[in-house]
Structures are given as C-alpha cells and as structure tokens.
Amino acid sequence: MIKLKQKWKNQRLWVKLTLMVLVTVALTVSVLYLSLTNRIYEATQTQEEEELLSIAEIVAAQPLVIQTLSDGATNLEVQAYANQITETYQLDFVVVMTMDRIRLTHPDPEKINAPFQGGDEEAALSGQETTSIAQGTLGQSLRAFVPVFNAENVEIGVVAIGIKTTTLASIAKKTMQPFSVSFAVSLLFGAAAAIFTAFQLKNQMYNLEPIEIARLLEERNAMLENTKDAIIVTDKDNRVVLSNLEAKKLFQRDEVDEAIVGMPIQSLLPVAQDLNQLVGQDKTTDRIYHQDGVDYLLSTAPITVAKKVIGQIILMRDATELYLLTDQLFNAATYTTTLQTQSHDFLNKLHVIYGLADLEEYEELNDYLGKILEPEQEFSHRMIFLVKNPVIAGFLIGERSKFTEQNYPFMIEVYPDVPPTTDHTAVQCWINIIRFLDQFILENRLADDLQIHFGFWNDRLETVYELQLEPAMKERLTEELHAPVIAQLLKRVDGQLDLESNERRIKISLKTAYRKDGK
Known part of the structure; x- marks a missing residue:
C-alpha cells in the first residue's frame, strides 16, 4: 500500500488528471448504463407479461381448448393447435392443464398427461390471471396463467404459456444494442476529453508539476x-x-x-x-x-x-546605501592617493634633508624642517597614523580639502586612536551624518571658530563639534539635525546626538556604535 501511494505521488500531473477525468467519466457512464439496462429489462419483462396474458386469453377462449378440458383427455388436434401458437408467437411452451394440474399439451410429447411443475399455478386454479417466473421442466421461465371456463362459467382448467428467461434476456439485449454502442462511444469520447483537458491544464500551468509550482512559490x-x-x-x-x-x-x-x-x-x-x-x-x-x-x-x-x-x-x-557606497569608494581612493603621495614626498624630503645636511646648509635645513612640520602639511600624516580605518581617514582628508578651499581651518583632535572595523554600515552612517553637518557649516560660513574632537571609547565613536552660532542659526541647525534622515541613520547605528548650547556657543556630541576588529 505504501509503495502504491508513493508511486501515485510520483506520477506526472497530466497522467493524474487523465486518470481522474477518465475514471469520473467511466463511473458516470457506467452507472447510467447499468441503470438504463435494469430499466429496459424491467420494461421488457412487463411488456412480455402483457403479451403473454393476451395470447393466453386467446388460447383460453378457443372452443377446441374448452372442449378438450371438458372431456378431460388430450387429443392430436389440441396438441397441434398448441404447437401452432408456440411457433406463431415465438413462445417456448403452451400448456393446457386440467384442474388436477395434468398437462394435456406440451412441447415435449413425453411430458403430456404428466403433472405441471412450478407451483405458481395456484392462483390461476382459483380463477385469477397471473404471471410469474418459476423453474419448470424447460428451465426458469416467465409464465402467464389464464383460467378456462365452460358455458356454465365453471372453471375447468388453466392455460399456461411462457418464454424462458434466457429468451427474455436475449430480447432485452437486442433492445440495449444501440445503447451499448453509445456507451462505447461515450467512453472513447471521455478518454479523449480527459487527455485533452489534462494537456490543456498542464499548458496553462506552464508545463510545471505541482511540486515544482510549490517550490517556485516558496522560493x-x-x-x-x-x-x-x-x-x-x-x-x-x-x-x-x-x-x-x-x-x-x-x-x-x-x-x-x-x-x-x-x-x-x-x-x-x-x-x-x-x-x-x-x-x-x-x-x-x-x-x-x-x-x-x-x-x-x-x-x-x-x-x-x-x-x-x-x-x-x-x-x-534606499538610495542612502548607494550614496554611502559611492562615498566609501571615493574615500578609499582618497586614502590610497594620499598614501602614494606621502610615500613619494617622504623619499623626496629625505633626499632634500640629506643634501642640505651634506652641504652643511643648516639655516636652510632648519627652515625646510619648519615648513614640512606645519600642521596643514601634517594633517594627512596624522590621520593615517591615528585613524586606522582607511575609509574614515580618507573621508576626513577629503573634508579638510573642502574647508581649505574656502580658507577655513579644519583641525581635528583625535584621541584615543580609532581602530579598524569590518562594520561598514556603522562607518558609512557616521560619514553621512558628519558630511551633513560639515555641509551645513560651510554653506552658512560657520567654520571660523570650529573645534572638532574625535575618538574611540567603549566600542563607540565619539565626535564633538563646538562652534559659535547666532540664536536663529541655532534653531535652524537644531531643526536640521532632527530631520527624519538623521534619525534613520542614528537608528541604524544605535546612535545618540546631543546638543548643548549657551548664549553664543553650541556643542554637538555624536556617539555611534563601532565594533573594532576581533569583536
């Protein structure tokens, strides 16, 4: 049983659909055919019963039959008459019997003057016309019994005529032949319709099996x-x-x-x-x-x-991620360019220092050392050494370039050092917030007295901006920092943005999550 179920499950959809439709059509047509066959058989039997009774009444009214029963003995003439009726109406037997159930006629001459068999003639001996199916000397047959009365209306015998049930079945079968052909045609049509329907449904399902459709839906x-x-x-x-x-x-x-x-x-x-x-x-x-x-x-x-x-x-x-990815590529490129420039400048500076020292030009050497140690020139060096994350370092170097283009100072105090991280989302969100703040400062020319503190504490980046602002500008900056885009960025990095202000100065503290490598 288990193997049978498994085999059924493994069948293709069109096979299952064909079998289901075909079985449905076959069951429906078979039930109709059996029901129709039964009704036709019943109708044929009823019709034959009526015809047998009519023929028996004709035989019972014949003077020859009445006279023979009145004499109580058979004769060749009545036997010939019975055989003639049998052939004329295609009957299996015509029996004329006395009230003592003695046959005066029979298709088999040896059974004449023998008792009638069947036991279903009692009602006819009581004066009633009846029909029945019973077992006789010729086998099971459908019989009709009609009582015979003399001139004084006294019952003197019974006429029994009938056909074998096999003959009755043959008649019903002939009647059913056209329906049998229709039944066969219906089955063939049902099979064709089942196959056509199965393939149509399969095509509408893009030739996919149910398990394939389920898998595609889940995927x-x-x-x-x-x-x-x-x-x-x-x-x-x-x-x-x-x-x-x-x-x-x-x-x-x-x-x-x-x-x-x-x-x-x-x-x-x-x-x-x-x-x-x-x-x-x-x-x-x-x-x-x-x-x-x-x-x-x-x-x-x-x-x-x-x-x-x-x-x-x-x-x-969310286009923010696209912006952040672009920034990451730009900052990484800036960081790489700065490293290349520093490596080249470092070798050049070593050659210049070595040359001045070899020529004993100590005054010029002192001036040269003073120039290369100026904060503006050392900013990128300090960012690379103090900020171990190349993306952040590259971003800060790029931001300084924006400020210096407008002749604004951009110095950052970094403490403690910022370690590297693989949490790129936290880095990019921090960059986006700082860029937003720097852009606001540059657009409104607020960088004259800007102080920036940046460091790594307790798995968080802490950034502090301090600058002087007019009350109206404070209100505007506060509104900008509470914009939905900033709130969304802070939510992504579990960030916190605090503002402290007095009459002319504001302090902006930004803390964002930052996991260093190894955690």
Missing part, C-alpha cells in the same frame, strides 16, 4: 520577504495585490493600520500618479523618489502574461 516568497528592498506588485488598475515585509514596514506605520493590499498605489506613492501611463507599455523606468526625508531609487517594470501587460512591479531601494 518567490523567500526572495520577496528576505530582500532589503521594498517590493510592491500592482494589477492593471494600479491596485496593490502583493507586497513584501519591507514594503509593509515602510507604508504600514503601526499594527492597527489597514493592510496595504488592495489600496491604490497612488495613495502610497504620490509620484505613482505618473505610473498610470506605464501600464500597457513594455519599458522599465528608474527615478529618485524622496519620502520622509529619505531618498529612494524607484524602479518600475511591467508584468507581461501572454503578451499582455497585467500590472507592474515597483522596487524601492
């Missing part, structure tokens, strides 16, 4: 739920029909909010008003979309089935 759900991008699928009316976990987090603000499935996409993405034009077009679009202080890369693509566009898929990727 699709896993891909949708585990991706970091928000994914929304809409129908041709631009209503949401599917969304992944990230999309629900983005648009479903809390648990009591209604589900986004079924909502118009325009209610979630105002920019999607332009997406109406995309339905029915075979093209993919990309654009930058700003929502709640965060930039998203919005990609839309049509969903085509049978060469018809039935909807679209929308992917929303």
